[in-house]
Amino acid sequence: APTHTYRIAAIPADGVGPEVLASARAVLDALAADSHGAFAFDWEEFPWGCGHFERTGRMMDEDGLERLREFDAICFGAVGWPTVPDHVSLWGLRLRICQSFDQWANVRPVRFLPGVRSPLRAADAHALDWVVVRENSEGEYAGLGGRNFAGRGPGGEVAVQSALFTERGCERVMRFAFELARTRSRRKVSSVTKSNAQQYGMVLWDEVFARVAADYPDVETESVLVDAMSAKFVLRPWELSVVVASNLNADILSDLGSALAGSLGLAPSANLNPERRFPSMFEPVHGSAPDIAGRGWANPIGAVGSAAMMLEHLGLPAEAARVERAIAAVTAAGVLTRDLGGTAGTAEVTRALVDSLGG
Numbered sequence: 013a014p015t016h017t018y019r020i021a022a023i024p025a026d027g028v029g030p031e032v033l034a035s036a037r038a039v040l041d042a043l044a045a046d047s048h049g050a051f052a053f054d055w056e057e058f059p060w061g062c063g064h065f066e067r068t069g070r071m072m073d074e075d076g077l078e079r080l081r082e083f084d085a086i087c088f089g090a091v092g093w094p095t096v097p098d099h100v101s102l103w104g105l106r107l108r109i110c111q112s113f114d115q116w117a118n119v120r121p122v123r124f125l126p127g128v129r130s131p132l133r134a135a136d137a138h139a140l141d142w143v144v145v146r147e148n149s150e151g152e153y154a155g156l157g158g159r160n161f162a163g164r165g166p167g168g169e170v171a172v173q174s175a176l177f178t179e180r181g182c183e184r185v186m187r188f189a190f191e192l193a194r195t196r197s198r199r200k201v202s203s204v205t206k207s208n209a210q211q212y213g214m215v216l217w218d219e220v221f222a223r224v225a226a227d228y229p230d231v232e233t234e235s236v237l238v239d240a241m242s243a244k245f246v247l248r249p250w251e252l253s254v255v256v257a258s259n260l261n262a263d264i265l266s267d268l269g270s271a272l273a274g275s276l277g278l279a280p281s282a283n284l285n286p287e288r289r290f291p292s293m294f295e296p297v298h299g300s301a302p303d304i305a306g307r308g309w310a311n312p313i314g315a316v317g318s319a320a321m322m323l324e325h326l327g328l329p330a331e332a333a334r335v336e337r338a339i340a341a342v343t344a345a346g347v348l349t350r351d352l353g354g355t356a357g358t359a360e361v362t363r364a365l366v367d368s369l370g371g
C-alpha cells in the first residue's frame with residue numbers, strides 16, 4: 013500500500029514550547045519510522061512567537077492563516093514571553109488560530125497516570141479520569157469590549173469586557189460533549205456556569221443545555237456553578253465524566269484538573285474544528301513556563317499526549333493508543349521530570365517514551 017503522508021505544521025513558539033514540541037515530534041517520527049511505510053509525517057516548522065514579534069512587530073506572518081490552512085493538523089508548543097505583553101502574544105497567535113479556524117471544541121482530558129502522586133487522596137481509591145470540554149470560540153474570550161470611553165484619562169479609566177454567548181455556539185459544544193459522553197463508560201455530562209450571577213449569557217447557556225439534554229435521555233446530566241465545581245473537582249472527582257463549560261471557566265478548571273492529576277506539564281489538549289473545514293490544533297494545556305525554559309527540565313507528557321490526540325483525529329487510533337500506553341509505562345517506571353518529583357530531563361523522558369512504543 014502507498015504511504016499516507018500527513019502534512020503537519022509545527023509552531024513551537026516560546027519558552028518550553030520548542031522543548032516539548034521536539035519531544036512530541038520525536039515520538040511521532042518514531043511511530044512513522046515503525047509503520048513499515050504505512051504513514052509518514054511531512055513537517056513544516058513556523059518560527060512564530062514572541063521572538064518573531066520582536067523582529068517583525070507581528071506574532072505570525074500576515075499570510076500565516078492562509079498557509080496553515082493547507083495542513084492536515086497543527087502541533088503547537090506554547091506562546092508567551094516576558095518581553096511581549098501576554099494579551100498581545102496570546103491574541104496574536106493562539107487565539108487568532110483557534111478563532112479563525114473555528115476550532116470551537118477544546119478537549120482537555122484529565123488523566124491520572126500510574127507512578128504519579130496526586131495531591132488528591134481520592135486518587136488512590138478511585139479510578140479517576142474525566143474530560144473538560146471547553147467552548148473555544150466565544151464566551152469570555154470573544155474579545156468584545158473597550159477602554160477609555162468618553163475620553164476618561166489616567167486615574168479615571170473605564171474598561172468593559174463582554175462575554176458573548178450564542179445559542180448556536182452553546183448548542184454545538186454541548187452536543188459535542190454529549191456525543192463524547194456516549195463513548196465513555198460513564199455516560200454523564202456536567203454543565204458549568206455562573207448563571208446565578210451572570211443572568212444573560214449563562215442563563216441562555218443553561219436553557220440550551222436543558223434543551224440539548226432532552227435529546228440524550230441515555231446520558232445523565234447535572235448543572236453545577238463554577239465555584240461549586242472547583243470544590244467538586246477536589247472533593248468528589250469520581251462523579252465526573254464529561255464537564256462542559258464556557259471558555260474562561262473551562263480554562264481555569266482544566267488547570268485545576270491537571271494539577272490534581274499531578275502537574276500542569278501532564279495535560280494534553282485538542283482544539284478541534286469538528287466539521288474539518290479547517291485544520292485542528294494540538295497543544296499541551298500549559299503555557300511557556302519562562303521560569304524553567306531553556307534548562308531541559310520541561311515535562312513533555314502534555315505535548316506528547318496532545319500528539320496522541322492528533323493521531324486519533326487523523327484516523328490512527330491504534331497509534332494513539334500506543335502513545336498512551338508508552339506514557340503510562342514511562343510514568344509507572346518512575347521516569348519523571350522535576351515537576352513530578354523526579355530527576356529526569358525532557359530528553360530522558362523522550363527517549364524512554366520512544367523506547368516504550370513497542371510495548
Ligand code: NAI
Nearest residue numbers: 090091092093098276277298299300301303304310311351
Ligand atoms: P505556565 O503554564 O507557563 O506555568 C505555570 C507553572 O507550571 C510554572 O511554574 C511552570 O514552570 C509549570 N509548568 C508549565 N508547563 C510545564 C512543563 N511542561 N513541565 C514542567 N513544569 C511546567 O503558566 P504561566 O506561568 O501563567 O504563563 C507563562 C506564559 O505562558 C505567559 O506568557 C502566558 O500568557 C502563557 N500561556 C500560554 C498558553 C498557551 O500557549 N496555550 C497557556 C497559558 C499561558
Ligand code: MG
Nearest residue numbers: 263264267297
Ligand atoms: Mg490555560
